[in-house]
Amino acid sequence: MWQQQLDEIKQGNAKTLARCISYIENEVAGYEDLLQQLPASQTPIIGITGPPGAGKSTLVDALIGLLVNEGKSVAVICVDPSSPFNLGALLGDRIRMSEWYDNPKVFIRSLATRGSLGGLHPKIIEISDLMKVAGFDYIIVETVGVGQSEIEIAGLADITIVVVVPEAGDEVQTMKAGLMEIADVFVVNKADRPDADLFVKNLRLMLAPAFHNHSMPVPVIKTVASQKKGIAELLKTITDSFNIVKEKEKRSWLLAEKAFHLIQQKKMMAIDKALLKQKIEEAGKDFNLYAFIKNYY
């Protein structure tokens, strides 16, 4: 079981890959066996995140174009929050990317977060591990930097790129502290706007090694993704970084992060919330939560 599918995926069969992703997404019977049979793979994962409106999709689109031009193959996972409120906006972005759907060098898959509020996607680790089997040169995981996703992406990607726009000034200082800490590379997109240079300067100051635990300054790249400007420099920075981050230390750290996340999910699933609620309802007036937990868990 699954060996045939895995062979087909290895040979570049996009349909089988798409189908097996759906099996994992929907937890079709046997999907855990499939995962346990995945061969080891070194395909690097490029994580791209940042606030809404930073131009992540346009940037990914430009990156795909450059990679395809260089004869490389690339798989893209787009994780979109699945709220009724933002369907329109996101669909617009995705349409731009659709020109690649017929290109055999490019595989694009959208995943909705399905109400896992602020999370990346409950099966993103598993799905990206499956994608690695297909032998693409790169895997790009693109996600809106909402809630936990920016932290989760750092535990998933071999390199994490945070995209911001020049007017993000205040945002970066207050809201996106999380983004600061996970970025391996910063992209200031829409860098043709006024004050872009000042913003880049301030960002570089903030990213000075004194302020965080990176041993080297985090690169800051200026791009205008809609005009394909700065994309080549970005790609070079990415590939250069792989020579650093590919170190065994970082790889085993990443694997431990993934394992931690998967185990955590398993343990959470094992907590029976309904039973918990029932027992709490049965409890008397002098109910003490901490004594309760101590007795039951």
Place this chain on the structure above:
Amino acid sequence: MWQQQLDEIKQGNAKTLARCISYIENEVAGYEDLLQQLPASQTPIIGITGPPGAGKSTLVDALIGLLVNEGKSVAVICVDPSSPFNLGALLGDRIRMSEWYDNPKVFIRSLATRGSLGGLHPKIIEISDLMKVAGFDYIIVETVGVGQSEIEIAGLADITIVVVVPEAGDEVQTMKAGLMEIADVFVVNKADRPDADLFVKNLRLMLAPAFHNHSMPVPVIKTVASQKKGIAELLKTITDSFNIVKEKEKRSWLLAEKAFHLIQQKKMMAIDKALLKQKIEEAGKDFNLYAFIKNYY
């Protein structure tokens, strides 16, 4: 042990309360016993969240003023992200609130998230439960709506108030889907700005029952906190809501949420990340994460 401290806290001794909060925060030996001895309490918790710059601190400040005028007592927990990048901005907000520090009816405590990225505070449930012992009329928990905190606050507070500003238009549509889903009350602060009415109208449309699982429309209150405008209406909406949310159903749901969160934390602590990393490093080249987890957990 602890009975004397609990008695002092009940009698309104702010110093003992502050000290015991620190015990919990720092997991001083015996703090778990303290928690298991907490008497049941019904003090309602008002959660206030929203994006940076929405004016949450000013709003809380105005609420404190109104409550004190009415002869009520209130405890406030401010949860601030503890990133080196935003210290300045947040300190400014806090200084405004400091006029209350000498008022015996008001107890204010700031907690830093301590790098629990995007989280509320690792001990927020425990600390707010301790605060309930002191017999304040209300407890306010104020937190920047970053990351997971907005979800966590809904599992902690008896009523969750989401503060936004008129120009948040696009923000609300894309980024803050999480905020939409947890709000019991919406506050549109700085409502004297142009387009405030249009924004409120759109917000009310979005919050129509068709779009979410509340049985009643979520109230939207306009305030100008810096001029104390709309605060009385907000407080009335809050106290009215308590008559609804105090139902047994909601209370046991909240307790189950808290229990779930506490159990989850316990189980996560039990995962030995360093050992995980070590075992992964020892594993061979054909390492499969899923088989590994199946064998070990």
